[in-house]
Amino acid sequence: MKHRYIPMTDKDRDEMLSAIGIATVDELFEDIPEEVRFKGELKIKEAKSETELLKELSSLAAKNADSKSYTSFLGAGVYDHYKPIIVDHVISRSEFYTAYTPYQPEISQGELQAIFEFQTMICELTGMEIANSSMYDGGTALAEAGTLSAGHTRRKKLLVSEAIHPESRDVVKSYAAGQFLEVVTIPQENGVSSIEKLGQLLNEDVAAVMVQYPNFFGQIEDLQKIGQMAHEKGSLFIVSANPLALGVLTPPGALGADITVGDAQPFGIPEQFGGPHCGYFASTKKLMRKMPGRLVGETTDEEGRRGYVLTLQAREQHIRRDKATSNICSNQALNALAASVAMTALGRNGVKEIAYQNIAKAHYAKNAFAKAGFDVKFSDAHFNEIVVACKKPVKEINAELFKKGIIGGYDLSLTYPELENHVLIAVTEQRTKEEIDALVQEMEAIHA
Numbered sequence: 395m396k397h398r399y400i401p402m403t404d405k406d407r408d409e410m411l412s413a414i415g416i417a418t419v420d421e422l423f424e425d426i427p428e429e430v431r432f433k434g435e436l437k438i439k440e441a442k443s444e445t446e447l448l449k450e451l452s453s454l455a456a457k458n459a460d461s462k463s464y465t466s467f468l469g470a471g472v473y474d475h476y477k478p479i480i481v482d483h484v485i486s487r488s489e490f491y492t493a494y495t496p497y498q499p500e501i502s503q504g505e506l507q508a509i510f511e512f513q514t515m516i517c518e519l520t521g522m523e524i525a526n527s528s529m530y531d532g533g534t535a536l537a538e539a540g541t542l543s544a545g546h547t548r549r550k551k552l553l554v555s556e557a558i559h560p561e562s563r564d565v566v567k568s569y570a571a572g573q574f575l576e577v578v579t580i581p582q583e584n585g586v587s588s589i590e591k592l593g594q595l596l597n598e599d600v601a602a603v604m605v606q607y608p609n610f611f612g613q614i615e616d617l618q619k620i621g622q623m624a625h626e627k628g629s630l631f632i633v634s635a636n637p638l639a640l641g642v643l644t645p646p647g648a649l650g651a652d653i654t655v656g657d658a659q660p661f662g663i664p665e666q667f668g669g670p671h672c673g674y675f676a677s678t679k680k681l682m683r684k685m686p687g688r689l690v691g692e693t694t695d696e697e698g699r700r701g702y703v704l705t706l707q708a709r710e711q712h713i714r715r716d717k718a719t720s721n722i723c724s725n726q727a728l729n730a731l732a733a734s735v736a737m738t739a740l741g742r743n744g745v746k747e748i749a750y751q752n753i754a755k756a757h758y759a760k761n762a763f764a765k766a767g768f769d770v771k772f773s774d775a776h777f778n779e780i781v782v783a784c785k786k787p788v789k790e791i792n793a794e795l796f797k798k799g800i801i802g803g804y805d806l807s808l809t810y811p812e813l814e815n816h817v818l819i820a821v822t823e824q825r826t827k828e829e830i831d832a833l834v835q836e837m838e839a840i841h842a
Contacts, residue, residue: 469820521647
């Protein structure tokens with residue numbers, strides 16, 4: 395073979411050409427007029443040997459800054475968390491990483507059971523009654539929740555907290571435009587959704603109220619109060635929740651949420667430059683027939699043996715746009731499996747312990763910055779992120795930190811102009827006391 399990754403010999407090619415009755419590959423393109431065919435050489439590099447190519451690609455990859463070779467305090471929706479080593483071993487098994495659409499249960503029991511376990515664990519974390527088998531990511535899951543709420547309530551307005559991840563808010567707006575829905579922002583006040591402004595915006599036209607828990611600034615929203623206000627106007631209450639934080643926080647289901655969505659990235663899924671990740675979607679039973687994506691149910695066969703099948707939804711929901719309640723067709727089953735393996739390996743106590751460490755270490759960082767003279771914004775309860783006011787542009791600070799082997803926090807002025815020179819710093823269980831102290835010292839020196 396001439397090419398390692400193209401399993402075709404000259405004999406293979408000749409046999410295929412013969413089977414379709416032509417002599418050369420060029421004959422396949424006879425219908426394309428000669429005058430529009432490209433006759434020159436493409437301006438690309440000359441082909442290299444496998445050894446040379448691997449060396450070049452390895453050199454390019456080495457230029458990336460990652461959380462293994464750098465100490466990372468960058469979060470803002472994608473986090474450096476502990477990943478049990480068993481995760482990669484399981485998802486690398488061919489029966490999982492080559493599996494796709496489990497429409498045929500008789501040959502997909504392993505994949506279906508794995509998805510069912512994912513759904514079960516998501517329900518336990520969120521306190522919701524039913525969960526689907528994963529969405530693309532947290533942002534699209536939130537947008538799907540918005541369109542579901544509009545269809546369920548027959549209303550055309552969504553109230554979206556300004557303290558929700560800015561990219562997720564943009565995704566909601568994109569989905570809403572296609573459904574002719576109005577998206578109205580609930581202003582944030584002191585790092586959380588303004589209850590006063592919410593009260594002014596809520597009316598009988600609102601399909602749903604959307605908040606994040608913990609929110610983009612790491613703060614804990616008053617879900618019970620917000621949910622009560624939404625329900626008084628007949629609106630659905632939608633919560634975008636970090637599933638790891640739910641190891642210690644009261645689950646949204648216990649605080650009145652109708653739909654809980656989020657991203658399972660904290661469980662066994664690497665940062666991967668922002669994706670692919672795995673969204674989840676959970677709701678109350680009353681909404682289950684309108685839920686997007688796949689639902690796996692447990693049943694028994696004719697002989698009474700336990701089995702798993704896709705359930706509750708017609709296949710048209712996945713393949714026919716005109717009758718679909720959602721147009722999501724594929725999903726992130728392999729990443730959902732990674733999350734399931736991680737949650738299983740950690741267990742209930744492990745998830746609680748890691749969540750607790752995130753809180754404890756973020757509070758240690760908050761106190762360390764305060765002692766060093768920094769203004770740490772927003773005094774309410776928070777999870778693993780804090781907002782620190784700086785005296786210099788965050789871009790300059792991060793450039794200096796990078797020279798010291800530290801990936802700094804997220805520059806909030808990129809999406810919140812009013813928070814110029816403010817940085818969002820993430821402190822996960824991966825960060826040590828020494829690394830946190832080093833960050834504070836380096837930032838203190840930069841400001842000196």
